[in-house]
Amino acid sequence: xxxxxxxxxxxxxxxxxxxxxxxxxxxxxxxxxxxxxxxxxxxxxxxxxxxxxxxxxxxxxxxxxxxxxxxxxxxxxxxxxxxxxxxxxxxxxxxxxxxxxxxxxxxxxxxxxxxxxxxxxxxxxxxxxxxxxxxxxxxxxxxxxxxxxxxxxxxxxxxxxxxxxxxxxxxxxxxxxxxxxxxxxxxxxxxxxxxxxxxxxxxxxxxxxxxxxxxxxxxxxxxxxxxxxxxxxxxxxxxxxxxxxxxxxxxxxxxxxxxxxxxxxxxxxxxxxxxxxxxxxxxxxxxxxxxxxxxxxxxxxxxxxxxxxxxxxxxxxxxxxxxxxxxxxxxxxxxxxxxxxx
Amino acid sequence: xxxxxxxxxxxxxxxxxxxxxxxxxxxxxxxxxxxxxxxxxxxxxxxxxxxxxxxxxxxxxxxxxxxxxxxxxxxxxxxxxxxxxxxxxxxxxxxxxxxxxxxxxxxxxxxxxxxxxxxxxxxxxxxxxxxxxxxxxxxxxxxxxxxxxxxxxxxxxxxxxxxxxxxxxxxxxxxxxxxxxxxxxxxxxxxxxxxxxxxxxxxxxxxxxxxxxxxxxxxxxxxxxxxxxxxxxxxxxxxxxxxxxxxxxxx
Amino acid sequence: xxxxxxxxxxxxxxxxxxxxxxxxxxxxxxxxxxxxxxxxxxxxxxxxxxxxxxxxxxxxxxxxxxxxxxxxxxxxxxxxxxxxxxxxxxxxxxxxxxxxxxxxxxxxxxxxxxxxxxxxxxxxxxxxxxxxxxxxxxxxxxxxxxxxxxxxxxxxxxxxxxxxxxxxxxxxxxxxxxxxxxxxxxxxxxxxxxxxxxxxxxxxxxxxxxxxxxxxxxxxxxxxxxxxxxxxxxxxxxxxxxxxxxxxxxxxxxxxxxxxxxxxxxxxxxxxxxxxxxxxxxxxxxxxxxx
Numbered sequence: 001x002x003x004x005x006x007x008x009x010x011x012x013x014x015x016x017x018x019x020x021x022x023x024x025x026x027x028x029x030x031x032x033x034x035x036x037x038x039x040x041x042x043x044x045x046x047x048x049x050x051x052x053x054x055x056x057x058x059x060x061x062x063x064x065x066x067x068x069x070x071x072x073x074x075x076x077x078x079x080x081x082x083x084x085x086x087x088x089x090x091x092x093x094x095x096x097x098x099x100x101x102x103x104x105x106x107x108x109x110x111x112x113x114x115x116x117x118x119x120x121x122x123x124x125x126x127x128x129x130x131x132x133x134x135x136x137x138x139x140x141x142x143x144x145x146x147x148x149x150x151x152x153x154x155x156x157x158x159x160x161x162x163x164x165x166x167x168x169x170x171x172x173x174x175x176x177x178x179x180x181x182x183x184x185x186x187x188x189x190x191x192x193x194x195x196x197x198x199x200x201x202x203x204x205x206x207x208x209x210x211x212x213x214x215x216x217x218x219x220x221x222x223x224x225x226x227x228x229x230x231x232x233x234x235x236x237x238x239x240x241x242x243x244x245x246x247x248x249x250x251x252x253x254x255x256x257x258x259x260x261x262x263x264x265x266x267x268x269x270x271x272x273x274x275x276x277x278x279x280x281x282x283x284x285x286x287x288x289x290x291x292x293x294x295x296x297x298x299x300x301x302x303x304x305x306x307x308x309x310x311x312x313x314x315x316x317x318x319x320x321x322x323x324x325x326x327x328x329x330x331x332x333x334x335x336x337x338x339x340x341x342x
Numbered sequence: 343x344x345x346x347x348x349x350x351x352x353x354x355x356x357x358x359x360x361x362x363x364x365x366x367x368x369x370x371x372x373x374x375x376x377x378x379x380x381x382x383x384x385x386x387x388x389x390x391x392x393x394x395x396x397x398x399x400x401x402x403x404x405x406x407x408x409x410x411x412x413x414x415x416x417x418x419x420x421x422x423x424x425x426x427x428x429x430x431x432x433x434x435x436x437x438x439x440x441x442x443x444x445x446x447x448x449x450x451x452x453x454x455x456x457x458x459x460x461x462x463x464x465x466x467x468x469x470x471x472x473x474x475x476x477x478x479x480x481x482x483x484x485x486x487x488x489x490x491x492x493x494x495x496x497x498x499x500x501x502x503x504x505x506x507x508x509x510x511x512x513x514x515x516x517x518x519x520x521x522x523x524x525x526x527x528x529x530x531x532x533x534x535x536x537x538x539x540x541x542x543x544x545x546x547x548x549x550x551x552x553x554x555x556x557x558x559x560x561x562x563x564x565x566x567x568x569x570x571x572x573x574x575x576x577x578x579x580x581x582x583x584x585x586x587x588x589x590x591x592x593x
Numbered sequence: 594x595x596x597x598x599x600x601x602x603x604x605x606x607x608x609x610x611x612x613x614x615x616x617x618x619x620x621x622x623x624x625x626x627x628x629x630x631x632x633x634x635x636x637x638x639x640x641x642x643x644x645x646x647x648x649x650x651x652x653x654x655x656x657x658x659x660x661x662x663x664x665x666x667x668x669x670x671x672x673x674x675x676x677x678x679x680x681x682x683x684x685x686x687x688x689x690x691x692x693x694x695x696x697x698x699x700x701x702x703x704x705x706x707x708x709x710x711x712x713x714x715x716x717x718x719x720x721x722x723x724x725x726x727x728x729x730x731x732x733x734x735x736x737x738x739x740x741x742x743x744x745x746x747x748x749x750x751x752x753x754x755x756x757x758x759x760x761x762x763x764x765x766x767x768x769x770x771x772x773x774x775x776x777x778x779x780x781x782x783x784x785x786x787x788x789x790x791x792x793x794x795x796x797x798x799x800x801x802x803x804x805x806x807x808x809x810x811x812x813x814x815x816x817x818x819x820x821x822x823x824x825x826x827x828x829x830x831x832x833x834x835x836x837x838x839x840x841x842x843x844x845x846x847x848x849x850x851x852x853x854x855x856x857x858x859x860x861x862x863x864x865x866x867x868x869x870x871x872x873x874x875x876x877x878x879x880x881x882x883x884x
Contacts, residue, residue, distance in 0.1 A: 002471075003471035003472075003474070003475060003480065004464065004467045004468045004470075004471040005467070006471070007439065007461070007467045007470045007471045007474065007483070008461045008462070008464070008467040009461070010439055010461070010483060010484055011439060011440075011443055011460045011461025011467070011470070012459055012460065012461040012462065013484075014460075015459045015460065015461075059686070065685060065686050065689060067689070112869075113865065113868060113869065116868070116872040118873070119628065119685040120622065120628060120685075120820070120823065120824055121824050121868060121872060121873070121874075123628070123630075123689065123820060124817070124820040124821060124824045124864075125865075125868060127816070127817055127820065128817055128820075128821070128861055128864055128865070131817055131857075131861070132857075132858065132861040135857040135858065135861075136858075139854065139855075139858075188456075188457060188459070189456045189457075191459050191460060192455055192456045192457060192458060192459060192460060193443070193444065193447040193448075193452050193453050193454075193455050193456075193458075193460055194453070194454055194455055194456035195456070196436070196440055196443070196444050196447075196460055197444055197447075197448070197453055197454075199433070199435065199436060199440075200433050200436060200441075200444055203432075203433035203434055203435055203436060204431055204432065204433055204434075206395070206431060207427070207431040207432065207433070209414070209415035209416045209419075210393065210415060210416075210419060210424075210425060210427075210431070211419060211424075211444065211445040211448055211502055211503075211505070211506055212416045212419035212420050212445070212448040212449060212453070212506055213416055213444070213448055213453060214416050214454075215416070217454075218454070221454075221456075251813060251816075252813075255693050255697070258689075258690060258693065259690075262690055292704070292705075293701040293704065293705050294701075295697045295700060295701045296697065296698050296700075296701030296702060296705070298694075298697055299693075299694040299695065299696065299697030299698035299699075299700075299701065300694065300698055301694070302690050302691065302693060302694025302697070303676075303691055303694035303695060303698065305690070306680070306683075306687050306690050306691040306694065307676065307679065307691070310687070
């Protein structure tokens with residue numbers, strides 16, 4: 001083997017499918033058949049996972065901290081709700097795309113504010129945009145239904161064939177299909193030269209420009225793409241629950257999202273998916289202990305995770321799976337290594 | 343002789359401090375030009391203006407006759423002006439393979455490619471392999487940069503700059519902080535740079551400067567003190583005074 | 594005309610209040626490069642301490658105010674010594690996550706102890722109502738705020754510019770490493786400054802109960818206001834945040850009065866315009882980018 005093909009092989013190493021990944025998706029699919037009574041919560045987890053994946057694209061890969069990612073979720077949610085309510089686009093998949101595009105447009109427009117300035121400016125701008133949209137939705141209550149939200153949304157069958165059923169079975173598989181397709185796209189993107197250049201920017205923006213990477217253009221592109229993903233997640237929310245209310249924009253939603261990603265780890269795409277499962281289980285657990293004050297425990301989890309150190313935590317969590325793989329596969333295998341944050 | 347890189351009356355002030363004073367440099371094509379000067383002479387500020395990190399208050403910068411004063415950093419790189427950094431400016435999480443791959447992809451215009459996987463273009467792979475071999479990095483190509491020995495990191499630093507196929511290369515203290523045992527590799531690599539690449543070397547180490555450069559400019563307090571071939575600069579009493587003065591302070 | 598002046602007066606009072614609430618954040622950010630999103634929680638703590646002292650224990654309002662400062666500062670220094678100081682060198686993301694966690698905990702804890710409804714502090718009769726000066730309505734309480742906050746601002750400026758501590762602080766801000774080389778105990782300066790910032794927030798929280806409203810969600814509701822003050826004003830001096838606070842206060846009051854339907858949009862629009870124009874804030878120097 002000559003050096004060039006060797007290099008090509010190694011360069012593609014990360015992009016190849018691992019057995020663990022295949023197993024992961026098979027398990028997710030199996031859940032759809034194993035727990036027919038839990039479709040609603042499982043759909044909820046899928047949505048959250050998609051939303052978290054969106055944040056991972058900008059936070060884990062490009063290093064953009066956002067406190068207002070709910071803005072795009074909310075725009076997607078209301079767009080899907082309004083499209084369905086007024087019968088503008090009846091077919092759910094088309095409506096989903098339209099809602100995603102609406103969020104994408106907002107993402108593109110606001111990206112110019114976000115890429116400028118330092119972390120703190122980014123925090124404020126992202127948070128400010130979400131709050132601004134929440135205030136707008138409240139102000140134009142004749143369109144958005146104000147605090148009551150959009151009501152009476154009726155979803156048409158998917159592709160005109162598959163109706164949404166009351167147990168949420170169709171909703172679950174629909175969400176799973178959307179999540180998987182968008183995951184494939186994201187996976188492709190992060191393993192491309194474009195995705196690699198994002199990691200370079202996150203690592204060292206100054207040097208990224210010094211090897212010829214147009215830093216701002218790349219950041220705008222990924223921010224816009226992430227807004228599309230978040231919009232789709234929001235639209236799925238409306239389509240599968242048939243409601244859209246002001247809290248889609250809430251700060252708590254953006255903050256919870258951070259926690260999801262922190263639990264799962266950033267920069268390897270599966271963090272959002274794993275984090276979503278763990279986060280929902282924690283939430284269930286806390287709300288059975290103290291129904292009203294579960295936010296206290298969520299806060300405590302955040303504090304503890306940061307104090308222990310995210311890296312260390314993930315090493316502990318992944319210790320057992322890696323050990324098993326080492327035993328079974330007999331090689332130095334890594335399930336998934338979340339990227340360190342510089 | 344054509345001029346590869348030229349500055350015309352460059353001025354830069356920080357607050358009230360003039361850190362670059364009316365600096366006009368001409369660097370000939372294919373030259374091995376060194377820019378030297380005592381600590382605080384403003385060498386790095388000059389580099390930062392040449393590469394576009396800092397904007398001069400006045401004056402122009404010409405690359406092969408074209409005015410590049412107002413171009414952003416990445417556009418200058420694409421025009422053939424590349425640099426290394428004094429302190430390693432690498433991507434700690436990325437491997438040498440990824441780092442060089444990125445630089446090569448950007449130069450060939452594939453950097454924005456979001457659909458094709460890394461490693462599926464043969465032209466890119468060939469170049470990566472060539473650079474990894476030339477810079478003795480083939481054996482560590484899959485290690486995270488942050489875990490590499492310092493000497494290897496310096497080599498990678500230069501390799502990344504070369505990957506941009508510069509016509510003008512700015513080397514900012516390439517051997518600084520490298521242990522003696524690994525120094526040889528770096529000097530060999532710098533010495534073996536192709537002659538059609540114009541090199542501007544910013545260096546403290548006089549041995550390296552005098553063994554490498556065919557022309558030397560001396561910068562003091564942001565202004566050009568003198569310029570000429572090495573033997574002439576070495577004899578210049580003004581230069582001696584500046585360096586002796588500095589040593590006296592350092593001791 | 595008089596309505597304009599009354600609004601201006603209210604806006605100035607509001608802005609001064611915001612300054613006392615937020616200037617501590619500017620200092621911790623400028624000094625320690627620490628993003629403390631839990632800043633509002635210290636303000637809330639001061640507010641609730643004042644409320645309990647006045648309403649439940651019958652303390653006079655003016656005696657309770659210093660206690661609001663002291664208690665918030667005490668909580669601040671306790672947390673600084675035990676938790677915060679471990680995070681100074683961490684990434685901004687870690688700091689954000691940590692302080693959001695603290696904020697959530699404080700919200701739920703206060704909700705648990707005091708209930709979720711808005712609380713009021715019983716004010717002495719002397720501070721209630723308003724009087725007219727040439728037809729301009731001057732609220733007594735707001736006048737008091739302007740006086741107290743104005744004195745505090747002048748005092749702060751004097752401390753920073755004139756005292757030994759002020760010069761140590763400025764040295765530590767400019768270059769912590771060099772400052773410790775000069776024999777300045779930087780961690781001590783940090784701890785003291787952090788406590789003082791929290792104390793100011795606590796005092797601001799007590800003063801703001803009447804105007805901004807005090808409930809367990811205070812830290813979340815006003816987080817954006819604090820961030821605006823700091824990003825628009827910059828964190829290299831206290832003049833920047835001070836002017837930004839005034840601008841924000843006057844803009845918000847005027848916006849709610851003249852275009853009530855567009856109330857909240859006025860300040861957001863202002864903020865966006867300012868940041869397009871000056872990404873590093875009106876008066877700011879560039880902060881160091883993320884570590």
